[in-house]
Amino acid sequence: MNEQIAQIKKISTAGLAGIAIFFLSFSFFNIAQSSLLGLIAFLVVLWTNEGLPLAVVSLMPIVLFPAFGVLSTKATAVNYSNPIIFLFLGGFLLAIAVEKTGLHRYLAEKILSFFPDTVSGIIYSLIITSALLSAILSNTTTALLLMPIALYITQEERLKMRFALAIAYGASVGGILTPIGTPPNLILFGIMQEHSLVLIPFLKWVLMVAPLCFVMIFVVGFLLSIGVKNVKMERKGEVFSLTREQKKVMYILTGLIMLLFVNAPIRPYWNGLGLNESAVLLGTGLLLFIEPFRILEWMSDKERIPYRIMFLFGAGFSIAAAFTKTGLADALASYILGFTALSPMLLILIVAVLITFTTEITSNTALVSIMLPVIYAVALKAGINVTLFMMIATVCASYAFMLPIATPPNAIAMSSGAVDVRTMMKYGLFLNIAGIISVVILAEFFWKSVL
Numbered sequence: 001m002n003e004q005i006a007q008i009k010k011i012s013t014a015g016l017a018g019i020a021i022f023f024l025s026f027s028f029f030n031i032a033q034s035s036l037l038g039l040i041a042f043l044v045v046l047w048t049n050e051g052l053p054l055a056v057v058s059l060m061p062i063v064l065f066p067a068f069g070v071l072s073t074k075a076t077a078v079n080y081s082n083p084i085i086f087l088f089l090g091g092f093l094l095a096i097a098v099e100k101t102g103l104h105r106y107l108a109e110k111i112l113s114f115f116p117d118t119v120s121g122i123i124y125s126l127i128i129t130s131a132l133l134s135a136i137l138s139n140t141t142t143a144l145l146l147m148p149i150a151l152y153i154t155q156e157e158r159l160k161m162r163f164a165l166a167i168a169y170g171a172s173v174g175g176i177l178t179p180i181g182t183p184p185n186l187i188l189f190g191i192m193q194e195h196s197l198v199l200i201p202f203l204k205w206v207l208m209v210a211p212l213c214f215v216m217i218f219v220v221g222f223l224l225s226i227g228v229k230n231v232k233m234e235r236k237g238e239v240f241s242l243t244r245e246q247k248k249v250m251y252i253l254t255g256l257i258m259l260l261f262v263n264a265p266i267r268p269y270w271n272g273l274g275l276n277e278s279a280v281l282l283g284t285g286l287l288l289f290i291e292p293f294r295i296l297e298w299m300s301d302k303e304r305i306p307y308r309i310m311f312l313f314g315a316g317f318s319i320a321a322a323f324t325k326t327g328l329a330d331a332l333a334s335y336i337l338g339f340t341a342l343s344p345m346l347l348i349l350i351v352a353v354l355i356t357f358t359t360e361i362t363s364n365t366a367l368v369s370i371m372l373p374v375i376y377a378v379a380l381k382a383g384i385n386v387t388l389f390m391m392i393a394t395v396c397a398s399y400a401f402m403l404p405i406a407t408p409p410n411a412i413a414m415s416s417g418a419v420d421v422r423t424m425m426k427y428g429l430f431l432n433i434a435g436i437i438s439v440v441i442l443a444e445f446f447w448k449s450v451l
Contacts, residue, residue, distance in 0.1 A: 010051025018042030028335070032326045035068040040319060040361050047403065048421050054404075054414075055308035058315040061322075070322050079321055080314030087278035088310055088408070091144035092415075093285030094253065096304050097295045099148040101245045107149055119159060120225040126150060126166040127221050131174025131213060139175035139182050139398075140408035141260065141281065143168055145253065147416050160418040162224045165427060168413035169224075169401055173216040176398050179205050184368040188394040191372045197387055200451075208450060212395070212442050219434045223427060248293050256284050306415035309404070316405045319361060332374070344384055345444050348392055351375065352436045355396040360406045360432075364397040371397075388451045392443050399435035402428030 022038030029037070039061070046057045062080075065071040098107075115125035126146070134142040150163035175182035179189060179202060192199055200208070242250065259280060263273040288296040322328070332354075359367045372390055379389040400406035402425045404414035410428075413419045 007051055010049045011046070013049065014042045014045035014051060017045045029328065029331055030326075032069055033328045033331060036065075036070050036319075036322050036326050036328060039064050039068060039070065043315065044361055044403070047405070048425060050421065053308070055311045058308065058311035061315050061318040065318065065322060071318065071325055075321060075325065076318045079317035080311065082314070082317045083276070083278040085310050085313055087140060087281045088144075088313065088411075089305070090278070090281030090283065090285035091141055092305050093288055093296065094249075094256070094281075095144045095148055096301055097249050097288045098145065098253075099151075100301070101243070101249050101295060103242075103246045103249050106242060106246065111149065112153070119162070119228040120221070122153060123162060123166045123224050124217075124221045126163055127170035127173070127217055127224075130167045130170030131177070131217055134171040134174035135177035135181045139171035140412070141256075142174075143171045143409040143412040146171075147412055151416055151418060157418070159228065160416075161423060162228065164413045164416045164418040165424070166220070166224055168407075168409035168419075169220045169427075169431065170217070171409040172398055172401065172407050173213055173220060176209055176395050177206060177213050178202065182364075182398050184364055184394045184397045187368045188372060188390055191376065191390065192387065195376065195386075200387070200391075204450070208447055209395070211446070212438055215438050216399070216431075216435060219438075220431060223430060245295060248295060249288075252284060252287060252293060256280070309411045309415040312405055312411055312414075313408075316361075320367060323367075330374070344448075345440070347382065347384070348389070348443050349436070349440050351389060351392055352396045352439050355393045356400055356432050356436055359397045359400040360403045364400065364407050368394055368397045385448065385451055388443060388447055391447065391451070392439060395439055396436070399432070399439070400428075401431040401435070 018038040018041045021041035022034050025034040025037045042064075043057055043060060046052055046060075047054065061071075062073065062076050065076045066073045097103075111125055111129055112122060115121040126149070130142055130146055133146070146167045147164065150167050151160060153163055154160060176185065179185045179200070189199055259273075259275075260277065263275045263277070263280065287293050289298060355367070355371060358371075371393060375390050375393045376386055379386040398407065401410065404411045404421065404424065406428075410424065414421070414424065
């Protein structure tokens, strides 16, 4: 009975939040746009207070958006088959194979042997490894491949949580280090080409962004180490010899990493192979069911696939589609144009805050696709550096740490079972603020002078 009352209270709280946001928004937006904002508030509160299971809340847009005239059922449901969801599925299959064969234990020993046997040392080792891999692979792939290692290192729940977040946050921090590290970066380059802007050379991008990555790696490590900095980790330092099954998975992973690296465009020097990354990841995952690589069995291993996270991203893509369909993105742009009389630094701050916190409730890839044209128009009208403002928006879209729906690494950490939404929000809010401050300072005193 107490559980039922608690659930009713949580759902009621979400409902009241949604109603409040609807009426507050109605002064600035039309009824469809206000309804969307109210529904987003309702969903976010339910995701946060866990009044209903994550998968249930994530499927609600299919019912709620048509009911409130935001999107049709078909226009909402189609987002649950977005190609990136199948990228996730392929990555999850690879992660399951790594864990099933015990390959993560071998990899963990190799990585951790370079760092001190303290919780702080392990946290920094995971952040740095995740950040560096994410610079050349997608942050989604990196987080999927490394997450089994975080869960293997310790059985203590509070440490598992910190290790899982170290990988997720490290992947987001490092994903911006190169133009190929995360999809929003590539979208930025595409829009720059579309508007005949001079592309930022690969090495120049790295040199511009490296200080930000260094600062954020330190901040993430420091934050996650609070309270456990001096705890000693007992590791056996085992010497592993790879089994036949582990070698199979290792060959597949090595081949995948090489293929993804060669496939990634490094413009203007290399256009890549043009292969769809979602198809590559899913195809690699399916290889695990086929001889001679057969590692997984559908009947026994399908239960380990976190379908709830796939539903979560379907909800995120639905929200992004609704932003466009209702005209909410354009309405936001018109309000941003009202700030163009402000000083450039204040405008930089407004853009950074707006993008960082908006991407918490929708896919960063989808948000950048929607908002970069808006940011371009705003910067052009204000007579300020267009490339600078679009770069700020792109970086901030990847630096959202509060909610699982914000970025793929956050969702993967959530799917591990080691992290709950409340904990992610607690750490993420601090990191969001740290990221915004770092981006604004770097943009004002460094990027502006070189762009």
